[in-house]
Amino acid sequence: MTNALFLRKLLFWPQPWAAQVFMLLWVSLLILAPVGGQFATEIKSVISLHPPWTTLFKGETVTLTCKAFQINAPQKIKWYRWYLPGEIQYKTTGNTYEVHESGGYKCQAQDSHSSDRVDLIFSAANLILQAPSDVFEEDSVVLRCQAKANIVLNNMTLYKNGKILKILNKTSDFRIHQASMKDSGEYYCSGVKDTHSVSSNKIQIVVQEIVPDVRIHSHPEFVFEGLELVLICSVSGVPRPTISWYKKQHRLRKDRELQTSSETEFKVPVVQNSDAGEYYCIARNSRFSIKSNSVIISVKVPVSQPVLTLRPLETWTLVREMSLQCEVQRGSLPIRYQFFHEDVLFKEIKSSSGRKVLHRLSPTEKPFGSYYCTADNGLGPQRSAAVIPVSKPVLTFSSPGTRTFVGDKMSLQCEVQRGSLPIWFQFFREGVLLKKREAVSWITASYSFFLIAEHSGNYYCTADNGFGPQRSETMSLSVTVPVSQPVLTLSPPGTRTLVGNEVRLQCEVQRGSSPIQYQFFHEDVLLTKIEATSWRTKSYSFSVTAEHSGNYYCTADNGFGPQSSETINLSVIVPVSRPVLTLRTPRAQAVVGDVVQLHCEAQRGSPPILYQFYHEDVTLGSSSSPSGEGASFNLFLKTEHSGNYFCEANNGQGVQRSYPVSLSVKVPVSHPVLTLRTPRVQAVVGDILEIHCETQRGSPPIQYQFYRENVALGSCSSLSGGGTSFNLSLTTEHSGNYSCEADNGLGVQRSEAVSLSVKVPVSRPVLTLRTARAQVVVGDVLELRCEAQRGSPPILYWFYHNNVTLETSTSHSGQGVSLNLSLTAGHSGTYSCEVDNGLGPQHSEAVTLFVMGLTGSKSSLIATSVTGGLLSVMAVAAVALLFYCWLLRKAGGKPTFDSSRNPSAPDPQESTYYNVPGWIELQPVYSNVNPNRGEVVYSEVWSVKKENKLTAASEPEPFKKTVSPMPCAPSHLRPTDLCPSPVCSFSQDSCVIYSQVKGASTAASKPQFLDPLTPHR
CATH class of the missing domain: 2.60.40.10 (Immunoglobulins)
Known part of the structure; x- marks a missing residue:
């Protein structure tokens, strides 16, 4: 059981006030309990209710209280944020807020996360069932059947899972003393008002199981050396537990047996560094043996005085860098080290793994002055002794x-x-x-x-x-001293050099006082003479030609007689020139599978010459030419052989590389893959269909052609390879098989066919009520016909009476469905239907039906008399309107509203009801023509001439009979709500009267199962 769930259980568990305070404090510790050795960071706010019901009557008020279970919370919490219905935020300084509107509420206390949402329902029903939001095992639960004020209900009955649980005669409360899993189920209550049955909302109660829980925690999870350590073991759900304490696998102490689930402490009065480690507790009784989570305790030790040393200490060579090392012998990690020069901080290092750090300084960072370092692990800094570097000697x-x-x-x-x-x-x-x-x-x-x-x-x-x-x-x-025998050296070293290179002859003596006279010779011919006054070496440089091959030597003399060096032979060679790479293919365009010959040749260079062939810096092979001619290499072409090729020539005197030559290897296109992409899983009319065709291989450009049922839709070219797409705005005609072709000039490839089925959402349905007579009475058979003009089958239909589901039916052919009812007095009311084919439900307009009784009482006679009087008054107005319409028609005038907007006249043999008053004299057809569901409803009335039994097959005559005034809305509206000025418009066979009706009710959406927001009558 999660901490948040357990907290809510404690908040709403009926118990004395003092016990609630204790439990709340204990739960706050439970929320802060660590998980896996760390404290839980999520501290969630909790909303409590007063009164504790989530379902109330409209006009009542609920006080919300926001609580955050933190340590020292009263000192920290200075504000509360409320999230009202519609995500409206409201900030207060107090932790209470009064509400009287239905919706979801959340709160957030400072330094806490927002609470779980609490859904409140303020119902307008006559009877509601109230229950707590959460029920746990062994809870004492009260269910209350509450009737609205000034409403008296008899035979109050409580139901569980549709069966009578108890007759509530003297009290409206039903108490479950110790809840268990068998008490879970669906509850509602009912009562009788006069002769009508009234039902409450339905509540699903799920009894939640209490899970035993043992947790250990410490705050904070580290202590300083020498202070006291306190560990707390909290136990819930374990009766009369015995607590044992452990450090790792070592048992520390066994506590006495606790009488109830609670908590106990383990103290270490003076903490040493050895007390650091992993702690946990175990709660045992005759039934349970539960181990808590583990807590890792760290003991903080102050750092000792650091020692600043200079490294390297024993490297007696010239170095360009030095290191400062700051070290402590003891202290808890992490440690922050700081290096100072003349009391100015110039480096800071934090160490989490060792007690010494190094800082390397470059020569420019070594000014004169004193150096020292400090170390600090949060328990106070310690400073080393100062060290002064030496000055320049x-x-x-x-x-x-x-x-x-x-x-x-x-x-x-x-x-x-x-x-x-x-x-x-x-x-x-x-x-x-x-x-x-x-x-x-x-x-x-x-x-x-x-x-x-x-x-x-x-x-x-x-x-x-x-x-x-x-x-x-x-x-x-x-x-x-006299000069020693000079030494002649060549630079660059070696006895072989290339034409055009610069060669330097260097003559050097190991000893000899200055000045020294140096001379350089080639085949005993003097090249130059140089005097050295401060050094024992001199050089002579020249640019090499082919004539510079031969023997060289030098002499040195400082007045004590010349000394001659050994002779050096110099051989001048010709390096290779830049080679030329030639690619020879069997056709103009290279294709996978062809054999290409790579030929590399340098125009000059001393043999032997080694030729190396490359493709994008990857070696293909090599070949040697002893005579100095070129070399060739054959390559069997594959896809990856497109790219740049070059070759290198080398005769030991330097590598020469050719200019790169580009080769493009064409690859025929592979079998393309066609992909149909729609914005949803099921394609629907109006969606944008993306047809994507792509081939995995093939040299660009690639031409793609799209087909539907082998009929070309369009084409697109991909210049850089990859796939391409074609978009369609879907209609019903776009269902079928799609395919595509890819071609890059090396052969056409066609994809597999992909099938697409385009679905049509259902339109708004039309509900039609059909009876055998114009005015229905008890015992008649009513046919409810619901049909959507369009939509892909199968279509699911729902029928509603007063927003209560009557029946559901599925149409696999896409046509409408019907429902027959044998009418009773209770069938008067509002009817509607709903359709859905998985692409979104559509609800019909509501149609009102009034069912007349077979016999009338005295009160009905009085009502009939009053109604007759009203009808007489309205008849006069209707005659005038109809006469005006007849004059317009006779004069050839156009009706006020085009007949194309009005529904055609129904069959005279069968009356169709859409919005029918409770009393009527003719046989009209009613339909609701308020498409926007505003506050005003216009009732549309067609008067159909009654057929004579002898002329049943004859055509209906034009309307001539005076229509008695009739209301534009159901009978429960006041006469002042009716439109005083109806407007009449004639079609060919009927007259239409529009009357304004205020406050018309709209059809409800499909009710959700056990939704407490839906009133039940």
Whole structure:
């Protein structure tokens, strides 16, 4: 049983006021109970009623009370929103609202979801049955048969499922003391007023089963270390339960037996981190053993003081980045870390999985000053100790000059102006680490060595205390030595090069004091001479031609005699040119299944040449040409072979790619698929039918042709492939078989035929009442004929008398159906019918019938006398109108209304009734001509001449008899409601009188089964 359903049961369960308050508080906890370890987030508002009935009389008032079961709800709730019938919203500050109109009502308290809808009925009936909206097992239920004020009913009887349950003589209430499932059913009551039976509305009562429920909850679901933890186990539907507490599978405590379904607590006075985990409770008695949901308890632990460290701590090389690491030893997750520089926050990181974080800084993000970090998990921030990075170091030499000699002693000193100790100093020559020193008490370090020839070069030092190394300016040191044997290198490296490439000859000595004179030779011919004053290397570049093949060497001399390098041989080769790709097909247009030859050839290039063939960057194959000629590749065409092709040529000196060549492979169209798409499952006249034809494969453009019963409807072309559509506005003639064809010039393909059946909605039906005489009396047979002029069969017909269903019938041929009644006095009233063929019901106009009794009483004689007097007065007006109509007809004037709008005269032998008064002298035919169902109804009257028995087959004579005045509405209307000025218009054989009648009743729609909104009489 859901929380909302259980809540409604408690609200409407008859019990003392104090017990209701307790139950409401308990239900509020039940609503907040967690599901699967989490609190339910949906807190739904609830509407209660006073009085507690959902069916009342018109004019009465019901007070709605909106309640939201929240913790500290009175402090939170400041407004209530009401949803009235028609979705009208109304906002109040109080939680009550008075209503007196039928409809569905909802409310919403602040910070809650809207309530379930409550349907209220304010009935105009003389008798209603009142019952609570929800009934649960073991409820005490009161059913009340209530008559309208000033109406006395006798023989009050309560029915269940159509059978008499109890005769209510002295009281209108029926009480079910302990409801059970057998009390479910349909209830209504009836009484007798004078000689007429009056029935109430019908109410379907479903007794709902109470489901045992056990729930555990804690608010909140996390506690701080050292505080108290309280868990609550709530039990419902389990008599005299015994509660046991568990943490995971470990049993914590067994409580004493509870006398009633209620709740019990489990407390941990001082919470430790070890108390975190999963908790649940079990309720047991002789019948049940029910386990509650689980609650996951988290224990919050404050963070310890963080430690800021600089990483990497032991990487003594030049790095471009450094990392700050902030770490705590303990503390509940998640933890928010913040990094500060000179008390300015520059980075914030939240960690949900670990107790340390790293932040990487680039060189531009390393200003001077102090750094520290903080850590906070919501229980207060903790701050680390400050760390100061080192400043830029300064490198100095012990010798005052920059030119020294081999054997001298040299001291290098590296110093910083500020920085936290310890500091690591490193000394470098030409980027190579010479020495590493650690300073724990001073901000300077030194390094000494005796000079050798290799000590000439550039020196610098670095200092690092964990924030990353800081580098000094570079200082140059020159040691005077003779040049060593030079080394000649080619750039790019290798002994083979291409014509047109640029080759650089580089001559370098490993040692030797500057200046040095360099010379470059080709086959002992001097190419150039260059002097180097600061570097031990020089280069000479030239653009390669075929004549540059041969031997090269260089010399170096700094005054101690020239030194010559080894000889290098250079071979110049010709690279391949851009190849040309040719596609050779057996026909002008490539089609699936053809064989195409791909031929690739480069005009120049040193052999051997390797040719590679590609289709859209996918390798097809390769072929080698030892003599330098082209190569070919054959391809059996498939659908996917359309696209761009190219080839590559390579002779080891670079790859050359041809220009792409496009190939379009045509694919014949496949068997098309025809799809009919309508806006609903059943096609109906007036719908737009989309006919979609599509083929799964086939090269565009594709021409589509649409057919119905092999007759062409139209065609459409798809330029980019895919399908196309054709739209039709459906009529009844569009039923049949549809198909389509697809053609792209490689053969026509036709789809399978698809059948379509177009349905026609039923039109508004016409109800006709036929009797053997003009004025019906008790005992006559009445034929009710209901027929819709159009609509696809089968059609279901309903007949109604005073909005109560008489009979239903199905017409499989589409024609109308009839119902015969043997008339009694109770058959007077309003008749209507309804038709439906699944495309929407249509209701006829209402027709009123008055059945005369066989014998009259004194009162009927008096009524007849009064009626005769009224008829005499009205007859005078009718004679005048008919005379005026006769003059118009004789003079050739056109009637006021065109005869095409009036129904044709009925058969004189059989009178047809549409809206017949209770008293009449002639044999008229009545029909209701108020198509718009307004407040005014015009009754249309045709007067038909009575046939003489001897001239039954003769044609009817023109109307000559004076028509007595007659009312335009049923007899229950006042004379002041009648139209005082009727208008007359003649057709060929009848005169039509229109009379205005106010307050005409309309036919009711098809009644819903057990709808409490429908009054029952």
